[in-house]
Amino acid sequence: MNYKIIVQYDGTRYNGWQKQKNTKDTIQGKLEVLLSKMTGYPVEVHGSGRTDAGVHALAQTANFHLKTKQEPAELLHYLNRYLPADISVTDVQSVSERFHSRLNAVSKTYRYRIGIGPVRNVFERSYIFHMEETPDVTRMREAAAYLIGEHDFMSFNSNQRTKKSTVRRIDSIEIRSCANEITIDFTGNGFLYNMVRILTGTLVEAGLGKRAPEEIPAILSAKNRQAAGITMPPCGLTLVEVRYF
Amino acid sequence: MNYKIIVQYDGTRYNGWQKQKNTKDTIQGKLEVLLSKMTGYPVEVHGSGRTDAGVHALAQTANFHLKTKQEPAELLHYLNRYLPADISVTDVQSVSERFHSRLNAVSKTYRYRIGIGPVRNVFERSYIFHMEETPDVTRMREAAAYLIGEHDFMSFNSNQRTKKSTVRRIDSIEIRSCANEITIDFTGNGFLYNMVRILTGTLVEAGLGKRAPEEIPAILSAKNRQAAGITMPPCGLTLVEVRYF
Numbered sequence: 001m002n003y004k005i006i007v008q009y010d011g012t013r014y015n016g017w018q019k020q021k022n023t024k025d026t027i028q029g030k031l032e033v034l035l036s037k038m039t040g041y042p043v044e045v046h047g048s049g050r051t052d053a054g055v056h057a058l059a060q061t062a063n064f065h066l067k068t069k070q071e072p073a074e075l076l077h078y079l080n081r082y083l084p085a086d087i088s089v090t091d092v093q094s095v096s097e098r099f100h101s102r103l104n105a106v107s108k109t110y111r112y113r114i115g116i117g118p119v120r121n122v123f124e125r126s127y128i129f130h131m132e133e134t135p136d137v138t139r140m141r142e143a144a145a146y147l148i149g150e151h152d153f154m155s156f157n158s159n160q161r162t163k164k165s166t167v168r169r170i171d172s173i174e175i176r177s178c179a180n181e182i183t184i185d186f187t188g189n190g191f192l193y194n195m196v197r198i199l200t201g202t203l204v205e206a207g208l209g210k211r212a213p214e215e216i217p218a219i220l221s222a223k224n225r226q227a228a229g230i231t232m233p234p235c236g237l238t239l240v241e242v243r244y245f
Numbered sequence: 246m247n248y249k250i251i252v253q254y255d256g257t258r259y260n261g262w263q264k265q266k267n268t269k270d271t272i273q274g275k276l277e278v279l280l281s282k283m284t285g286y287p288v289e290v291h292g293s294g295r296t297d298a299g300v301h302a303l304a305q306t307a308n309f310h311l312k313t314k315q316e317p318a319e320l321l322h323y324l325n326r327y328l329p330a331d332i333s334v335t336d337v338q339s340v341s342e343r344f345h346s347r348l349n350a351v352s353k354t355y356r357y358r359i360g361i362g363p364v365r366n367v368f369e370r371s372y373i374f375h376m377e378e379t380p381d382v383t384r385m386r387e388a389a390a391y392l393i394g395e396h397d398f399m400s401f402n403s404n405q406r407t408k409k410s411t412v413r414r415i416d417s418i419e420i421r422s423c424a425n426e427i428t429i430d431f432t433g434n435g436f437l438y439n440m441v442r443i444l445t446g447t448l449v450e451a452g453l454g455k456r457a458p459e460e461i462p463a464i465l466s467a468k469n470r471q472a473a474g475i476t477m478p479p480c481g482l483t484l485v486e487v488r489y490f
Contacts, residue, residue: 008367008368009367010367010368010370056368058368076363076364077363080363080364080365081363085365085367085370086367086370087367088364088365088366088367089364090364118321118322118325118326119321119325119333119334119335120325120330120333121333122253122254122255122330122331122332122333123253123255123301123303123369123372124368125255125330125331127368
């Protein structure tokens with residue numbers, strides 16, 4: 001039986017989604033340990049994609065196969081009972097055997113939240129990166145417009161040794177500004193390693209007047225990480241949604 | 246010069262608002278140390294009232310006197326620059342010398358947030374007390390109705406040795422229920438030690454069928470802490486607003 005789950009997490013204290021040899025503190029690792037304990041056999045949990053260390057998820061999607069049929073509501077209860085307080089499973093569904101959370105994902109939305117001005121948001125401080133300076137949102141939007149569509153995002157990739165394609169499609173970049181916060185929603189068919197954080201860093205530099213919005217096409221065609229802006233800290237980033245057909 | 250400030254804090258790691266001899270970890274203590282360092286002389290910060298260890302504030306009000314005139318915007322910047330990330334000052338105003346945040350307060354609103362059901366809210370977990378069982382909101386509202394008005398709240402007071410009046414007036418108790426959360430807003434002219442948490446515990450017991458809503462008048466007239474319900478944990482409680490004429 002194949003189960004699709006929606007996972008919410010505060011990534012602050014984790015080494016990201018993907019399990020690693022030397023650390024147990026990953027979201028995938030926590031879920032696999034729990035499911036393997038429940039079933040008595042090893043269970044592999046497939047996420048829609050990795051999230052980096054310190055990055056959060058409002059709704060990460062994952063799936064796993066069990067040898068026996070379980071009630072989705074019971075699985076939900078069991079997982080939430082034993083998961084730590086910074087990980088929740090918000091939904092469990094029984095799905096077709098062929099469903100794969102990564103291979104079948106058609107688009108994803110990531111949100112980067114920037115706090116601005118002298119007053120920090122106390123209650124959401126772990127999910128917002130705070131800046132003293134205020135970037136110009138109009139300039140950020142001008143720069144963002146050049147990023148829409150299918151491009152080789154090699155310049156926005158922290159892994160410069162990859163041999164896989166670095167071509168991705170960005171469907172939209174929505175930048176909202178209200179009171180003390182700027183929120184940027186990136187929707188696309190996939191994102192490279194650190195790509196959203198480098199995109200955000202480059203947009204912020206454009207907003208602060210350190211770059212011209214018109215530089216973006218040259219940054220893209222450079223296909224070199226050095227051409228783009230800084231990698232923003234992980235705390236401001238949240239995987240918001242993963243869409244399937 | 247007299248300054249009125251609005252303070253927001255995540256009370257999780259503090260021993261409450263009020264400074265104490267043996268601990269520096271109080272909100273009042275943090276503010277006083279900072280202002281005394283800035284001015285070079287001892288500054289006393291008067292809060293609208295104490296909040297207990299672990300209790301939060303969306304908008305605690307306080308005031309303090311300085312010997313010299315300062316720009317409110319500069320004070321705001323200075324305080325936020327040096328305060329820890331779980332305390333923010335959201336407003337600073339220069340006010341009449343006679344203003345006193347505790348003596349002039351006419352009403353306060355406290356909010357208790359209860360998470361219900363199998364799914365915990367990951368991002369707000371520090372500000373919500375989570376329960377597995379679901380209290381009946383209609384029963385809670387029936388019980389709450391008996392508490393409105395001026396009463397001796399001795400039964401809802403953790404300090405049974407007080408010699409001061411325990412008569413208080415509750416103006417409203419608003420209970421809202423949505424999806425996975427029950428929120429209770431208590432507005433009144435003042436609250437005794439642990440009073441909101443004991444009121445909430447008693448309402449929750451009524452909602453779970455452990456008490457009849459009609460018991461409330463007898464609990465009030467008992468004037469004995471043993472008659473009322475449990476003291477709810479501090480994490481769910483937030484001081485939301487303090488009103489002045």
